[in-house]
Amino acid sequence: MTAFVKQEVKNNVGYITFFHPAGNSFPSSQLQELVRTIQDLDANENVTIIVLQSEGTTFCAGASFDELLQIDNLSDGKQFFSGFANVINAMRNCSKLIVGKVQGKAVGGGVGIIAACDYAIASTKADIKLSELTIGIGPFVIEPAVSRKIGHTAMSELTLAGNEWKSATWAFEKGLFAKLVQPEDLDSELEKFASQLASYNPDALAEMKQVLWQNTAHWSTLLYERAEISGKLVLSAFTKKALQGFKK
Numbered sequence: 001m002t003a004f005v006k007q008e009v010k011n012n013v014g015y016i017t018f019f020h021p022a023g024n025s026f027p028s029s030q031l032q033e034l035v036r037t038i039q040d041l042d043a044n045e046n047v048t049i050i051v052l053q054s055e056g057t058t059f060c061a062g063a064s065f066d067e068l069l070q071i072d073n074l075s076d077g078k079q080f081f082s083g084f085a086n087v088i089n090a091m092r093n094c095s096k097l098i099v100g101k102v103q104g105k106a107v108g109g110g111v112g113i114i115a116a117c118d119y120a121i122a123s124t125k126a127d128i129k130l131s132e133l134t135i136g137i138g139p140f141v142i143e144p145a146v147s148r149k150i151g152h153t154a155m156s157e158l159t160l161a162g163n164e165w166k167s168a169t170w171a172f173e174k175g176l177f178a179k180l181v182q183p184e185d186l187d188s189e190l191e192k193f194a195s196q197l198a199s200y201n202p203d204a205l206a207e208m209k210q211v212l213w214q215n216t217a218h219w220s221t222l223l224y225e226r227a228e229i230s231g232k233l234v235l236s237a238f239t240k241k242a243l244q245g246f247k248k
Helices: 028-042 065-070 074-093 109-116 143-160 168-174 183-198 202-212 219-233 237-247
Strands: 004-010 013-019 049-054 097-102 119-123 179-181
Touching (some): 004 028, 013 183, 028 049, 028 074, 049 183, 065 237, 074 109, 074 219, 097 109, 097 183, 097 202, 109 143, 119 168, 119 183, 143 168, 143 219, 168 179
Parallel strands (some): 013 049, 049 097, 097 119, 119 179
Antiparallel strands (some): 004 013
């Protein structure tokens, strides 16, 4: 299968589904397409809420290592990491509540995307990891979103133990996931919750979205400042060597 980002509207629920053969990792082009799709469903009057999901067994492996290896200047580095900033800000600025369906593991930017959902339902197989420090960079762009959900203490634990997987139960207890279910129950639980939420007053939901994201307006500049930090670090010899090691 080739990579894609697609949308579908059913019963006032807008579904966004993404896929990439490399563990649902994101190259720049697909991050851009995800932003456009979020904005498109936000403008759709037939959509009350949005569900964000992926295909396959892994939810999202984060940034595309192949593209990271090709970065050779600060401008390109900042532009690449700004892709995740654009997605998080699109989710934050979207007037519709976004529900995440997390069927499997998430790494790096994938954890940031989950954190930017307004509500996430996950399977017990949805372990998480922030491995950025192990390759010489850091989760700078996604940190505000993740810390907002799980707090600075848990964020520190997740980041500094970058070689360790944290269980789905850990992520649920820290607040990243709002609900944790058995894998076989994930689809039905998601559909039931999405249907119920979509039946509420759209104006009330939109107002609630504003309340949930209060005090985050500064992210429109902060996340891009963070992207520049990551863009600089990805040029280091340490990171280039680490990325080559992963490709082997």
